[in-house]
Amino acid sequence: MKTTSLQNMVIISIIFALVMIWAVLMAVLSWKAWEIMPVFRQGDVEALVAGASDRELKAYEEKIRLKMNRDLLTLRNKVPGGNYMVINVSENRYVLYNSKGIVREGICSTGNQVTLVGEDERSWTFRTPRGAFYVKDKIKNPVWKKPDWAFVEEGLPVPPADDPSRIEYGVLGDYALNLGNGYLIHGTLYQRQLGMPVTHGCIRLADEDLETVYNHLSVGSKILIF
Amino acid sequence: MVGQLLTGQKRYLKIPLAIAVVLFIILLVTVLLFAGSSVKWMFNAENRALAGTSLPDYDRMSNEDLYKAEAESLVINNRLALSGTDSVYMVISIPDSSVNIELKGVTLYKARVDITYMSPVIRKIKRKALLSWMSVPWVDVHELSTLDKHPVLIKNAPKDTAEARKQVGPAQPAEEYAALLLEFDNGIILQIRQADSHSSRQHREEQRFKRSVFRQYHLPGFLKALTFRQPDYHPTIILETGRQEVINIYRSIPHEVKATVRL
Numbered sequence: 001m002k003t004t005s006l007q008n009m010v011i012i013s014i015i016f017a018l019v020m021i022w023a024v025l026m027a028v029l030s031w032k033a034w035e036i037m038p039v040f041r042q043g044d045v046e047a048l049v050a051g052a053s054d055r056e057l058k059a060y061e062e063k064i065r066l067k068m069n070r071d072l073l074t075l076r077n078k079v080p081g082g083n084y085m086v087i088n089v090s091e092n093r094y095v096l097y098n099s100k101g102i103v104r105e106g107i108c109s110t111g112n113q114v115t116l117v118g119e120d121e122r123s124w125t126f127r128t129p130r131g132a133f134y135v136k137d138k139i140k141n142p143v144w145k146k147p148d149w150a151f152v153e154e155g156l157p158v159p160p161a162d163d164p165s166r167i168e169y170g171v172l173g174d175y176a177l178n179l180g181n182g183y184l185i186h187g188t189l190y191q192r193q194l195g196m197p198v199t200h201g202c203i204r205l206a207d208e209d210l211e212t213v214y215n216h217l218s219v220g221s222k223i224l225i226f
Numbered sequence: 227m228v229g230q231l232l233t234g235q236k237r238y239l240k241i242p243l244a245i246a247v248v249l250f251i252i253l254l255v256t257v258l259l260f261a262g263s264s265v266k267w268m269f270n271a272e273n274r275a276l277a278g279t280s281l282p283d284y285d286r287m288s289n290e291d292l293y294k295a296e297a298e299s300l301v302i303n304n305r306l307a308l309s310g311t312d313s314v315y316m317v318i319s320i321p322d323s324s325v326n327i328e329l330k331g332v333t334l335y336k337a338r339v340d341i342t343y344m345s346p347v348i349r350k351i352k353r354k355a356l357l358s359w360m361s362v363p364w365v366d367v368h369e370l371s372t373l374d375k376h377p378v379l380i381k382n383a384p385k386d387t388a389e390a391r392k393q394v395g396p397a398q399p400a401e402e403y404a405a406l407l408l409e410f411d412n413g414i415i416l417q418i419r420q421a422d423s424h425s426s427r428q429h430r431e432e433q434r435f436k437r438s439v440f441r442q443y444h445l446p447g448f449l450k451a452l453t454f455r456q457p458d459y460h461p462t463i464i465l466e467t468g469r470q471e472v473i474n475i476y477r478s479i480p481h482e483v484k485a486t487v488r489l
Contacts, residue, residue, distance in 0.1 A: 068299040
């Protein structure tokens with residue numbers, strides 16, 4: 001009796017094991033099935049369709065190529081004709097272009113992606129905006145009028161709006177290009193931090209890079225930030 | 227022996243066999259539904275493309291040069307249309323293995339990629355359907371990534387200048403695994419993943435990302451098939467490139483990005 005019972009148990013176990021293996025195989029097959037099925041499509045069905053004459057095909061191809069060249073030319077005309085600048089925020093790099101190609105490229109510093117929360121619950125996020133901008137203004141020997149966050153960040157009390165302590169000379173380098181909304185391309189005293197995301201949203205350049213950029217870009221030049 | 231078990235005294239053995247038969251039927255239907263879903267998807271896509279196309283009656287797309295010219299022309303036409311918008315867009319070329327980021331017609335960034343996987347449906351579908359896809363920009367309807375789109379570090383203001391001096395120094399970015407998934411409005415899924423060597427932490431994040439993809443796109447299919455409904459099918463293209471390239475691509479594209487794709 002005991003032997004028969006043991007035999008039955010073994011048989012049941014084998015059946016279950018087989019069912020389980022089969023279930024796993026089916027699951028794997030179903031997983032692959034939707035990818036495998038289209039592979040069985042026979043040949044290129046389209047090739048069987050009655051074709052046009054070679055002359056017709058050539059004429060059509062010529063028409064497509066003409067349209068393509070026309071579109072390509074229009075697309076190329078979209079690229080700014082004058083000098084422009086592209087800034088890569090993720091890598092903290094910039095490239096300055098003129099109509100012939102790259103004029104200069106190098107490192108810069110962009111926004112540090114920090115949100116500063118003041119004791120009065122005001123907050124500021126230091127991020128360089130992305131998109132297409134224009135040079136609105138060019139400034140020589142720019143003066144920095146410190147905004148409220150500059151005091152909050154230093155742990156200092158915020159002075160009134162017209163307080164002389166807000167004015168700082170020489171910290172923005174020799175030149176600045178205004179992109180609007182308080183964002184500038186300017187120089188820095190902290191040259192060693194170039195190439196790192198350390199600014200409050202502005203774009204900092206090394207002195208020589210800044211001079212080249214200042215001389216090449218004019219008011220209205222495009223700045224593309226991504 | 228099994229027959230003996232069934233016909234003999236051990237009638238209760240019919241139960242596991244009955245379960246096995248039911249399981250067999252369920253799984254067979256599942257397999258058939260899965261298998262059918264990709265083919266059904268392919269035929270639907272082809273029918274839509276053929277209904278909406280202005281192609282002549284003859285099948286000029288059996289001509290390789292003509293197909294390439296038409297595909298290139300469509301992509302350029304899309305780039306032209308997208309360059310009129312104020313948004314960053316993607317230009318993806320599978321034959322050239324490249325992903326470009328453009329804005330206003332200017333190429334901001336170029337990334338070389340390896341095409342590691344492409345669903346057979348994309349290779350087997352009629353070229354008219356491929357051209358129909360290529361004729362309009364694809365719009366991203368859902369995205370998934372291991373990266374933060376806009377990583378922000380919250381910092382409380384220091385109480386005095388002494389505390390402020392201690393906080394000086396740039397924040398160190400975390401070396402997370404870089405991967406992103408874009409689901410487009412035509413149902414195609416594009417994954418761009420980091421190909422560089424992984425740290426053990428990145429390897430864990432990679433596994434977590436793959437599990438998320440499975441949960442969102444494959445598990446619902448299984449569950450649908452198990453209840454005898456046709457699972458949703460998403461043809462997939464997987465591209466691999468460097469970690470920094472994935473980061474650059476993901477952080478430079480807006481939500482619901484538009485892409486023009488050459489297949």
